[in-house]
Amino acid sequence: MQEEKCVVHFPKTSKHIASIPETSVYEIPFMYERAKKAFRDWSKLKVEERLSYFTVLKRVMLEELEELAEKISVDTGKVKTEALVADLMPTLDFLKHLENTATKTLGRQKVSTPLLFIGKKSYVEYMPRGTVLVISPWNYPFQLSMVPILSALIGGNTVIAKPSEVTPYVGVVMEELFKKANFPEGVIQFAHGGKELGAALTEQKPDYIFFTGSVQTGKIIGQVAAKHLIPITLELGGKDPMIVLKDANLKRAAKAAVWGAFTNSGQVCMSVERLYVEKEVYEPLLSLLKEEVAKLKQGYGLNDDVGSMTFSTQKEIVRAHIEDALKQGAKLETGVPPHEWKEDSMFLPLMVLSGVTRDMRVIQEETFGPVLPIIPFNTVEEAIELANDSEYGLNASVWSSDLDKAYSIASQLVSGAVVINDVLISVANHHLPFGGTKQSGIGRYHGEQGLRMFCHEKAIVVDDGRKKTEIQWYPYKGKYRDFVALLKEYYSHKGVNWVKFLKHYRELIKKSNQES
């Protein structure tokens, strides 16, 4: 039988740089078996013991930092600075975050116990679920795999990871890192291959599926998960709005919009894809945007700002959106139309687009490319309505020097996150939840819930076991009226009269202790 391979092309030259053997679908049951076997010991370790592996991983990553940046850049076409700052740094930061928080977050939590349960104590415990399947995309192939993998592992789960076939080299790089950090056999395994492999992995009933990718695939995986009742997190696309009011720091807003729209060539689920600007400052902001775009350098060098597109299919989606917009009367304020694009290049022009209307694809659908549509608005209410008029709701930003006004707008946006006077940065704070509303996804990760969701959340109530019986147990004989009186007293809006409360309570204890 001929072995299937994932082929790695360098986006710059389309040069073939490696062939990575695909994991056969026949291998999948054995992977789940190994994961299950490894779970027995890994799940029993204390969080601190698991963290010791993470510390080694962090050390290896730091030792190899520049090689890793180079490898990520080669596979994706992003500049090394972005590989360093947006793929490696969030992962390192997450490892540090886990060192500081995981033991507490995953430890047993004491919670209050209602007074009616006199003498009892209540706790919440976090128990690993089993084998977690992490399926990840190609735009940030390192951090969008590593953060969910590490979140699942620290809770005591074992993981099968299926990185994107578009960036298979990064998949192998991650696999090697875990080997170098001496993670026990079977605790983290990588399956290399495409969507058929991904689909086959979901059908083997993992104990949790964590998926990052397109809405379309998210829905397919959601159906499989529903069929088998597998809990799932879906991190999908975005069409994120940036709202600039007339009292905003326009120079800063222009720099942020350009970075927010063009970082990673716009291949970011939370990139700025719609820029709404208050009418009075539309023209000045547009000129500032043009100035900022003119300063940007495209290339792969250390001093370049914007790398290339990663995936040729995505280039065609961007082309279709721009062609549709231009046909309907939109105007390119920067960049050139598709017929002037270099066919053999993965670099796209950096395009600020004016004259757009809400029915254009570039406003309705995720473009995931270096395109920044700019739209004027008249009132704050209109801006909120326009921003919310989308199937997506992942991230948003609001720009104003009046922070109260900005907070008020932020509260009205149907979005997983809102940043005031900055863009994208909420995702980099691991104390904050990350996830989307509407078609942008289901569930949140990062923050405390980002670790706890990979665990069964277990409620525990403890009684010291010395009392003979409980008031709500049998026999019920003669207790009904006492319960009525007790409840009326306990929940009274006038406040509890404790003398009366205790009288009814003692009466109930007495009747409970009566032998029938």
Ligand code: ADP
């Ligand atoms: P993107 O283009 O944003 O990467 P996709 O949704 O196409 O989005 O792919 C994201 C990940 O999902 C990739 O790793 C891909 O191989 C995987 N995938 C695609 N289709 C399926 C499927 N039906 N079942 C499981 N995984 C899939």
